[in-house]
Amino acid sequence: MNLTYHKVLRGPDPESEFYTIQADHLERQLELLAQGGFRALAPEELLDLGPQSNPAYLLCFDDGTADHHDVILPLLARRRCRAVFFVPTSKLDRPSYLASTQVSRDHP
Numbered sequence: 001m002n003l004t005y006h007k008v009l010r011g012p013d014p015e016s017e018f019y020t021i022q023a024d025h026l027e028r029q030l031e032l033l034a035q036g037g038f039r040a041l042a043p044e045e046l047l048d049l050g051p052q053s054n055p056a057y058l059l060c061f062d063d064g065t066a067d068h069h070d071v072i073l074p075l076l077a078r079r080r081c082r083a084v085f086f087v088p089t090s091k092l093d094r095p096s097y098l099a100s101t102q103v104s105r106d107h108p
């Protein structure tokens with residue numbers, strides 16, 4: 001199963017868009033998946049993925065907004081979880097988007 005998110009904010013925002021979720025809601029969704037026996041896949045596992053006894057999911061984040069670095073990466077680190085980030089390079093270094101220095105295959 002693939003779960004795709006866009007913007008993840010630390011708290012409520014009256015101007016949030018349809019694709020925006022609060023970080024505590026995302027964290028709760030990940031907890032519920034774990035309680036249901038789902039396991040988070042690491043991106044490289046897709047290459048050798050075969051039939052599995054336990055259900056699994058892959059986390060994806062679109063759009064390359066600044067919250068991916070400031071909110072999502074710390075949340076994933078706490079949960080020891082990895083994800084795929086789709087970053088439109090035309091948006092790098094623009095306000096509210098990731099800086100080119102924050103984008104790396106091996107970013108901590």
